[in-house]
Amino acid sequence: MIPVAFDYEVAESVDHAIELLGQYGDESKLLAGGHSLIPIMRLRLAAPAVLIDLGKLENLRYVRDGGDHLKIGAMTRHRDLAFNEMVAQHCGIVGYTAGLLGDPSVQHRGTIGGTLSHGDASGDMPSVITALEGSIVVQGPNGERVVKAADFFQDYLVTDLGEQEVVTEVRVPKLNGNTGWSYKKFSRRSQDWAMVGVAAVVERSNGSIGSARIALTAMGATPLRATSVEQALSGAPRDAVAEAAQSADEGTSPASDSAASAEFRRHLARVWTKRAVEEALSR
Amino acid sequence: MRRIKLSVNGVTYEHEVEPRLLLVHYLREGLNLTGTMVGCNTSNCGACTVLLNGQSVKSCTLFAVQADGHEITTVQGLQSNGEWHPMQTAFHENHGLQCGYCTPGMILASVSYLKENPNPNEEEIREALEGNYCRCTGYENIVKAVQQAAGQTS
Ligand SMILES: Cc1cc2nc3c(=O)[nH]c(=O)nc-3n(C[C@H](O)[C@H](O)[C@H](O)COP(=O)(O)OP(=O)(O)OC[C@H]3O[C@@H](n4cnc5c(N)ncnc54)[C@H](O)[C@@H]3O)c2cc1C
Ligand code: FES
Ligand code: FES
Numbered sequence: 001m002i003p004v005a006f007d008y009e010v011a012e013s014v015d016h017a018i019e020l021l022g023q024y025g026d027e028s029k030l031l032a033g034g035h036s037l038i039p040i041m042r043l044r045l046a047a048p049a050v051l052i053d054l055g056k057l058e059n060l061r062y063v064r065d066g067g068d069h070l071k072i073g074a075m076t077r078h079r080d081l082a083f084n085e086m087v088a089q090h091c092g093i094v095g096y097t098a099g100l101l102g103d104p105s106v107q108h109r110g111t112i113g114g115t116l117s118h119g120d121a122s123g124d125m126p127s128v129i130t131a132l133e134g135s136i137v138v139q140g141p142n143g144e145r146v147v148k149a150a151d152f153f154q155d156y157l158v159t160d161l162g163e164q165e166v167v168t169e170v171r172v173p174k175l176n177g178n179t180g181w182s183y184k185k186f187s188r189r190s191q192d193w194a195m196v197g198v199a200a201v202v203e204r205s206n207g208s209i210g211s212a213r214i215a216l217t218a219m220g221a222t223p224l225r226a227t228s229v230e231q232a233l234s235g236a237p238r239d240a241v242a243e244a245a246q247s248a249d250e251g252t253s254p255a256s257d258s259a260a261s262a263e264f265r266r267h268l269a270r271v272w273t274k275r276a277v278e279e280a281l282s283r
Numbered sequence: 284m285r286r287i288k289l290s291v292n293g294v295t296y297e298h299e300v301e302p303r304l305l306l307v308h309y310l311r312e313g314l315n316l317t318g319t320m321v322g323c324n325t326s327n328c329g330a331c332t333v334l335l336n337g338q339s340v341k342s343c344t345l346f347a348v349q350a351d352g353h354e355i356t357t358v359q360g361l362q363s364n365g366e367w368h369p370m371q372t373a374f375h376e377n378h379g380l381q382c383g384y385c386t387p388g389m390i391l392a393s394v395s396y397l398k399e400n401p402n403p404n405e406e407e408i409r410e411a412l413e414g415n416y417c418r419c420t421g422y423e424n425i426v427k428a429v430q431q432a433a434g435q436t437s
Contacts, residue, residue, distance in 0.1 A: 001324045002303065002305075003303045004303070005301065005302075005303050006302055006303060007302065008285055008302035008346075008348050031349075034344060034345065034346070034349065035326065035344060038326075038344050038345070038346070039325065039326050039344065042305075042324065042325075042343075051302065053348070053349065055349055079338070079399075083399065102414065103329075103411075103413045103414025103415075104339060104392065104395065104396060104399075104411055104414065105329065105332060105339045105340050105341050105392065105395075105414050106326070106341070106414060108335070108338045108339060108340050108395075109340055109341075109344070109345070190410075190413040191327065191413045191414055
């Protein structure tokens with residue numbers, strides 16, 4: 001229950017963090033909110049030799065208007081997003097989900113950059129950012145690059161991040177008045193991780209469905225788009241939802257574990273996709 | 284070892300600590316502030332809840348070095364001038380505890396939440412305390428206590 005001893009460095013800037021990552025290499029890890037990393041260090045499932053703390057980088061804690069999108073600094077805490085008015089107005093699904101995951105104390109510490117970088121397929125925010133077709137701004141020794149969510153999550157706990165790279169910002173589109181959203185998370189007890197989660201962003205058009213983007217939590221090694229449901233819903237009438245949702249688990253590869261069997265997860269994905277799309281259509 | 288300087292319950296402390304020292308162990312063993320409990324040590328139960336710059340955090344999920352330069356309040360720092368904090372009084376008057384093990388965390392999580400939402404309804408109070416487990420009371424009187432404190436402080 002006590003982590004293996006490590007050295008501790010405080011990053012004074014993003015450039016400094018990159019420099020420290022270069023200096024210590026793969027022995028080191030960035031520390032943001034610590035709410036994924038410290039639990040696994042306590043269990044000694046991770047034992048980095050050096051922690052590089054991003055905690056002082058208050059300049060990475062912001063929500064800004066980027067015109068057609070919002071820019072969210074990587075060190076923005078979940079709880080900041082849950083109470084942010086610009087987020088509520090333009091991209092409510094992000095604030096809603098940030099206020100849903102874990103509990104208030106977890107939300108006071110955990111960051112959006114941390115949850116995306118960790119790349120846990122049971123994490124709620126990765127599928128929300130995937131459904132939004134958001135992007136992730138990454139800084140490294142050779143400057144900055146912008147990675148689409150679809151390219152960022154690569155495998156279980158594996159992202160596109162290079163060894164010396166730091167996530168600095170997350171960009172999400174502003175949703176217009178015709179676009180509704182929903183995030184549905186199913187778990188047995190409050191505060192648990194999702195057994196299955198469904199993020200839906202649905203555009204309405206003349207009383208029917210214009211387009212739907214749906215991403216699934218905990219249905220594979222990364223967030224997965226429910227592509228066949230999306231195709232079936234494109235331009236479809238509203239009453240097509242129930243049938244379309246029947247293919248929500250197509251192309252997924254959920255795990256069987258102590259929380260749920262793969263078969264149950266497939267069932268949940270179908271049921272909650274229907275409910276998520278219906279809720280998105282109504283809001 | 285790393286030198287940290289922080290304020291705990293209004294007192295400034297400076298110590299050399301090992302980076303891997305969890306804040307809860309620093310408080311309990313370093314400062315002898317044993318009002319802060321360790322329940323699960325897996326970040327779930329909330330017995331170790333303290334305020335970091337006024338916001339609830341789980342002190343088993345923070346290294347003491349991360350609190351460098353910040354302000355910590357534990358249950359032992361809630362009273363002022365010998366008077367209990369209204370949340371402490373409300374827990375007392377509503378019998379919001381049995382064994383008392385969860386109580387410091389419950390009280391601090393509730394104090395933190397009322398700053399964010401001064402007039403919560405019952406459901407919101409239950410949601411806000413989802414990260415704090417009580418194995419005794421069944422939560423009823425805890426929720427009543429928070430409702431009473433909300434009435435007093437709003
Ligand atoms: C009790 C509990 C319940 C939880 N419940 C949920 C839940 O229901 N749903 C959910 O989605 N999450 C949940 N979480 C996890 C929580 O959301 C974490 O805050 C989040 O997953 C990690 O964010 P962090 O800022 O704490 O990252 P850290 O733990 O500090 O870091 C996680 C990883 O990301 C890397 N990293 C961090 N920041 C950056 C960056 N800017 N650039 C590059 N790499 C970086 C770190 O090196 C590390 O490998 C829970 C956590 C706890 C303790
Ligand atoms: S001891 Fe910290 S959450 Fe249980
Ligand atoms: S009073 Fe015993 S755990 Fe809450």
